[in-house]
Amino acid sequence: MRTKTEATPHSAKTPEFYRIYRIEQATDVVRSIATGTDRAQKVAFKAAGEPFAQMFDGTEQLISITSVPFYTRQVFLPNGGTQ
Secondary structure (H helix, E strand, O other), X not given: OEEEEEEOOEOOOOOXXXXXXXXXXXXXXXXXXXXXXXXXXXXXXXXXXXXXXXXXXXXXXXXXXXXXXXXXXXXEOHHHOOO
């Protein structure tokens, strides 16, 4: 799936200042339990180290694999603004 989006985040410190982000990306669902899609030939996942040990106890189930083959983002300052 290919998508385009535009976002205009405003500064918390100076609300009248904002940027324009134009994003285009493609996503490809390789495996999904919800849709029954399975185009993966082989999958391996390993989480190691103390930060991950608290989150992963070995009972997890892989529910989806999504590939993002390309992602582009353009950033604009309106009216020639500066930071």
